[in-house]
Structure formats: C-alpha cells, structure tokens
Amino acid sequence: MRFIFKTSYNQDIQLFRDKVDLGWYVALVVAVLAVPFLLSDYSVGETSWVFIYGICGVSLMTLVGYTGLVSLGHAAFLGIGAYAHAYFLEHGMPWVPSVVLAVLITTVCGFVVGLPALRMTGLYLSIATLAFAVIIQEVFSHWESVTHGFAGMPVGPPTIFGFSFAGSREFYYLCLFFLVLALWVTRNLLRAPTGRAWIAIRDSEIAAQSMGVNLAIYKSMAFAYSAGLMGLAGALFAHKIAYLAPDIFTILLSIQFLLLVIVGGLGSLHGAVFGAIFVALLPPLIAILRDGLPASFADLSTSTGIGLFHIVGDAIGNFLKKPGVEAGIFGLILVLVILLEPLGMYGRWVKIRVFFSTFPLYKADSFKRQKSYMKTERLR
C-alpha cells in the first residue's frame, strides 16, 4: 500500500498524482506508440478506431458524465464534423484549417442545440436531442449540393503540410495525437472552475446557482464543447471510413456512444477510453469468433473424434452470422453492466487496483454503496 504525502497545494492540481503514477502513464504511452510495429496492418487499422471512439467518448463524457445532460443525438454532431471536413477538403482547403472550421461549425451547432437545454431536463432533453439528430440526418440526405445525398461522398486520406497519412500506421499516430490532445484539454477544464461548475450542475443545479454558477452559460458551454470534440472526431471518422453516406449517422450510432460512456464508467475520463476500447474492438472480435470458431471446433472434433464439437461450433458460427446479433450482444452487455457494475469498466478497474494495493486486507464491502434517503426533489 502506497501513501501519498502531500506537502503543497500543487500536488492536488497536477495531472498525475505522483512519480509512480507518471511512470505508469509513460509506460502506457510507450506501449501504445510501439503497437504499430507489433501488429498487422489490419489490427493497427482497427486500433485507430479505438482512438476515434475515444474522442467521441471524451466528448459525451463531459456532457453526460460530468454535466449530467443526456444527449441521444451525438451522431449528428459527428456527422456534421465529418461532412463539413469532407466538404472543405473537396473544395481544396488545406487539412488544418478544414478541421478547425469543422470543429467551429459543430461547436456552434452544439451551442444552438444546448439552448433548449436551459429549459429542459432529463428525458425531455434527450428527446429534443434525438429529434435534432433525426432532422440532421434528413439534412444529410437531402442537401445534395453539399453532401451528395445517398450517392455518398468519398474522402481521401489526410495530407498535412505535404505529409501523407494514408498508411494505417501514420493514421494511427494521427488519431492517437488527437485523442491525447482531447484528453489533456478536457482534464484541464475539469480541474479548473469550468469543470467544477459542470460537476456542480450535474449534482445540484439549485446549489450551483446559489454559489454563483450561471446555469445558462455553463450548460450551453458544455454542449458546445462536447459538440466541438465530436466534430474533431468526425473529421478523423471521415478519413477512416473513406466514404460518407447519410445512413451512417443514425440513432443507433448515438446510442452506441451512450453505451460507450455507460459501459466505460460515467464520470471518469478513464471510462471514456475503456468504453472506446470496448465499443471499437467488440465488432472485430465478434467477426473473428464468427469466422474462426467453427473451423477450430471442427479441428477439435476430428482430433478428439467427438462429433458434438463440430455441431456446437457450427451452431455458434451460424448464430453469430444472424443479422442483428452484434446489436443484441451490445444490448446484453449494457444491461449486465447497469445491473452488476453501475460504475462501468472504470469502476471495476478501481476495485481491482484497490484489491492489489491493499492485498491481503481487501474487504469485499469496501465499495458497497450506502443507501441514502435524503436527496430532495424539491425546487426541481
């Protein structure tokens, strides 16, 4: 067990708790930087999805996990960022200004969508964002002069200052850079008055207001900031997917983002990254199982001479080929997480860490939630 002896206020403001913590993060960064040299091109490509989803996760985490405003329409912001970026690139704008403009446009859209958030809370706000997402999807399909509608919009690989990021390794590093940037600025906000104001709004609007937080400004700020990050993710998303069509940015994608932050663990940036790993890597994992399981079970069957293995393998393979299985598995995991681990993967991670740091004195009840009956619904 490690105790941190605090001697200055700065220690509570640092990005990393102490040198040991910093050491772990350096090790993580080295590992992540080394990945492209260890994995195949395909795997590196799949891993860059983790980073793009990671940015989406950070975006939604600030809004849902920290400000407590649930949005069901974040795929729309992703789409706006992606289409804006693709449009500017198509018209010959260099990469950097194009991304900056795309982020600015989504930020403004986020601010506008955030305005009704001042009057609506909870479910009503979610429905409003849902409606927004549906409208935006219609705009994508009908504003053909910009989006080319259902004909689709091809997006080439990014070229920044003459350097091409066409290779999957180069693109991996580009996405990684932006994820780290997004994490850093968000962490900065969260340890500053703005982040505290967001957390205050999440936990008690009335107290936040009485302490001097302007609810209107901070709520729209959260929406705008979250949308801006989504726009950034959208720009990278456009390159990654290479071909934009309106039916990519559906409600299902918005729900997947929500799933990401809930499974990852609401109220922590670690959770956003954990959730991104989960959401980005589950589909390829299912695909690998679908293609690989029947064959390996067949091998097992011939080597052991038990025909049952063959049948079981084929059954699993056929099941995974059924349409909608992926969504079903996502849904099942979401339900299980909410039931068994409301704090998500990050919550589980904290428990494991505490288990090892207090070994062998860990008590299973350390994290048992205390029931409280005091939360008032008055003045809401």
Added chain:
Amino acid sequence: MSLFAAEEIAINFGGIKAVDGVSFAIEKGEVFTIIGPNGAGKTTIFNLMSRIYDPTSGRLKFEGQDITRVAPHRIAKLGIARTFQNIELFEHASLLQNLLLARHAHKKSNFFSELLFLPSVRRMEIEHREAVEQVIDFLDLQQYRDTLIVNLPYGVRKVTELARALCTKPKLLLLDEPSSGLNVEETEDMAFWIQDIKNLLGITVLMVEHDMTLVSSVSDRVLAINYGRPLAMGTPREVQSHPEVMRAYLGG
C-alpha cells in the same frame, strides 16, 4: 443603514399566499432568526432572498442596493451565501471540490486559459485553495478533504454545507435549519460555530430554526411568522412569550 432589508415582500403560488407582506431589516453583525410552525413560509423567504423565486410584490435591498430582480447566480458575488434545509451538496464530488466550487463567484480565469491550464489558472487555483483551507481549519474538516460527499455521515454533510457557504466569503449568511437532523452534541457545536462566525469572522447571519435552545443561545433578534404573516419581532425571550406566537404553536 441596515445590511439587508425586506420591504413588504409577498409571493403567491396560485391562490396560496406563501409569504404575505413580511418586512424586516437585518443589522450588520447580528444573528437574526426567523421562527414559525411548519409551512409558515420561512424557507420561501430564503428562496426569495436567494432569488430562486420572484416575489409577487415587495422589494429586497442589500447594502442599499435593490436586488429584487437580480439573477440568482449573481447573489453569491454580492455577498449572500446560503445553506439548504435538505442538504444540497455535490454528492459525487469530494468535499474539497465542493468547497472549491463555492469560490466560483470569485473566479477570474476564462475558458481558453483553463483549456490550456496556463500558469495564471494554476495561481488562481492555489489562491482559491488557500481560502478554502482557512474554512476547513475553522470547521475542523481536515480529515474529510478527499472523501466523496456520498460517503460522509449526515452531521459532517451539514457542516460541509456551512463550510461551502463560508467559502464564498459572504457578508450575509443564510442558514436554513442548521440543526435539523443533528444530535444534541452536534447542535451545541453548531451553536458555537454560529457565534464564532458572527464574532470572529464578522459575518451577519440570518437563520431559520426550530430548536429553541439554539435560537435563544445565538440569536440577537427573532422574527416569528405564521401563514406568511409576521407575528412578532424582538429578543428571543420576548418573542417566545408573545401571546400570538404561543397561540400559533400551541393552538387555542
């Protein structure tokens, strides 16, 4: 000139006159208490003062300035802080974060400098922290600094609310039933703290309270109300023996 003055304030919720023409003036440096049976409109007066409700009529004045139409989030900056009857802390944040948030009214950094966490932001954060630490010292909350509010016992939460209000550096402190839910010993501590707040920190206190022992031991003046109407005003002893007040509490 009094620090705070309410002039004939009234508010109706539909047909119910929750507060119906109450006037009082709080002098600088005193502890002023409002008492009354349940539903008398005490908390409503607090909510009018912290501008959560708009009064139907009447005026509120703070340091001679009319604050009847000031936005609720500007009240803290003016120097009025409050606690809530049913604890309204930020439950999933640490005690320290709760207190730091109370420094919000004094924030000087802007969004973009916070985005990059410039040295100026760090400097401001440390200044806020120093202010918060003084309050932590004052109320003996050192051991709970990094504990999440959800994990704190009720008594400590109550003190944390008081601490949070003090962190805004108020001139007028509104305490909504500071002793509710506290045991005898904790209530005595609360009485000492309220006296210290008045004498050491020089903060004027307006309090709503049911515990008459606490009221008599700390209050300079007491206002009794019932059905949104004032009944009596004076020293705790005078008000307690006032026939109208006795009738309101005991019936008859």
